[in-house]
Amino acid sequence: MELKIFTFNTIQVNSYLLWDETKEAALIDCGCLYESEKNELKSFIESNGLQLKVYLNTHLHFDHIFGNPYIYKEFGLAAWANDADWHWAENIAQRVARFGLLYDEKIPALGRILNDGDEIHFGKQRIVAISVPGHSPGSLAYYLPQHNMLFSGDALFRDSIGRTDFPDSNHTLLLTSIKEKLFTLPKDTVVYPGHDRSTTIEYESEYNMFIR
Numbered sequence: 001m002e003l004k005i006f007t008f009n010t011i012q013v014n015s016y017l018l019w020d021e022t023k024e025a026a027l028i029d030c031g032c033l034y035e036s037e038k039n040e041l042k043s044f045i046e047s048n049g050l051q052l053k054v055y056l057n058t059h060l061h062f063d064h065i066f067g068n069p070y071i072y073k074e075f076g077l078a079a080w081a082n083d084a085d086w087h088w089a090e091n092i093a094q095r096v097a098r099f100g101l102l103y104d105e106k107i108p109a110l111g112r113i114l115n116d117g118d119e120i121h122f123g124k125q126r127i128v129a130i131s132v133p134g135h136s137p138g139s140l141a142y143y144l145p146q147h148n149m150l151f152s153g154d155a156l157f158r159d160s161i162g163r164t165d166f167p168d169s170n171h172t173l174l175l176t177s178i179k180e181k182l183f184t185l186p187k188d189t190v191v192y193p194g195h196d197r198s199t200t201i202e203y204e205s206e207y208n209m210f211i212r
Contacts, residue, residue, distance in 0.1 A: 001125065001147045005192070006041060009033040010101070011063040012195055015041070016151055018144075019050050024123035026054040028142060028151050029194060030067030033103075038070050052077060053122040056114075058153025058194060059139040060085035062092045062103070069105040078111030080120065082131070084138030086110070114140060130181050134174020135162030141182065148189045150201070156182055156191060158199040161210045178211055 006015040013031030025045065032038045045052060055077040057065055068079050068089075088095065089107040096103040114120075116131035120142070130141040132155040139162075142151040154162035156178055164171035182191075187202035204211070 001144070001149070003149075003192075004044060006031075006037075006044075008037045009063060009066055011099075013063045013066075014192065014194055014196075015067070016192060017041075017044070017050075018125070019048075020123040020125055022123035023048075023050050024053045025050040026056065026120070026122045026125070026127065027052060027071065028056045029058055029064040029153070030055065030071050031063055032067035032070055033101075038067065038074075041067075042074060054120055054127075055079050055111075056120065056127075056140075056142060057081035058141065058151065058155075059136045060088045060107075061136060061154070062088065062096050064153070064194060065089060065092070065107055066103070066105075068107050072108040078108050080112040080114050081110055082115065082129075082138035082140055083110055083113045084133070085136045086138075088136070116140075132156075132174075132177040132181050134164060134170050134172075134177050136166070137168055139177075143185065143189075148186060149192065150182070150185060150189050151192045152182065152194070154194040156199075156204060156208075157193045157195065158191075158197050158204070159208055159210075161208070162194075175211060183211075 004017040008031035016028040019025035114129045118129040120127040128143045189201040
């Protein structure tokens with residue numbers, strides 16, 4: 001399994017591109033806001049001869065879906081995600097404006113609604129969707145059991161957890177999600193969060209002071 005990490009837009013979202021020897025690829029959370037970022041992503045895909053087959057969103061907060069219209073137009077892929085966050089996508093222009101940014105794209109409808117336990121396949125790979133509500137109602141993490149890799153979105157970070165000060169967030173629910181859904185994974189699972197650096201389940205379960 002190959003992994004390329006891009007960090008896009010002013011909120012520094014991690015966008016993850018995965019592929020295997022078949023050259024089929026999956027993309028998680030395309031945060032491309034600027035043309036230079038879109039060109040960087042496209043150039044990498046083309047120069048490595050990859051076929052983008054799956055596009056996933058961990059959740060639908062605007063910084064993680066800036067690139068959804070581009071992925072749809074350029075590669076013909078609508079995002080797969082949970083639809084409990086769809087109101088964020090519908091009202092993206094207003095939400096972005098509060099952060100002093102302009103955004104005039106319309107987010108395409110979801111191509112597939114994912115729920116807890118759903119499986120996604122590309123190449124020779126299998127991804128399992130894990131429901132981790134709390135940061136947002138529809139938050140999903142994506143787990144590759146064969147590679148001990150977890151893409152946690154904004155649920156779990158190195159030494160931290162996702163924000164729960166949004167109107168539809170729930171702090172208690174987020175802690176429960178992390179403890180019951182993520183900390184039960186193998187300890188050597190590498191966690192790739194929506195922002196900042198990677199970590200492991202073992203480290204966070206032992207040292208993350210936000211989870212008690």
